[in-house]
Amino acid sequence: MNAPVQIRKPEVAERLRSLARLEGKSITELVEEMVRERDERLTSSREADIAERRRGVEEAVRRFNALPIVGPLLTDDDLYDEDGLPK
Template sequence: MTKVETIEIETQVADHVRELARQRGSSLSEAIDVAVRATLERDRAQKTFADKARRRAAALETLNAYWSLPHTGETLTDADLYDENGLPR
């Protein structure tokens, strides 16, 4: 294992890390790694959910704008579009 950099943390945070490591039966580094990865994964999932919600809202806004446009002309029927042989007019 290579020491890349030193991280200074508050005493209370260090106590929490030690407690987590004891509960898991792991080293301090492993406890921090597991906790950080879990937090990152949760944050990514929340960001993905928020992004989907934002895109869904934008799509609905576009649809509502389209649906609010006035309807002009009469609705065409099959008889208007196709001849007696079913071919397009």
């Protein structure tokens, strides 16, 4: 376990004490709740961003797959010589 967290700004420490008193919690309980809520919010936001990006990729793939095939499909023999080098 790491060393305890130390709040060096007196105004921040006082605000924590005040909030803890108002909510009837210890400073540790208050900070734990605040950290958990912030973590959940950020995690939810990241997951939403990932889902949105995934939808964008899936839409791009869908549009690509809907394009007509023009001409014959190329094979490795069309692209590379007998030594495996590009033609």
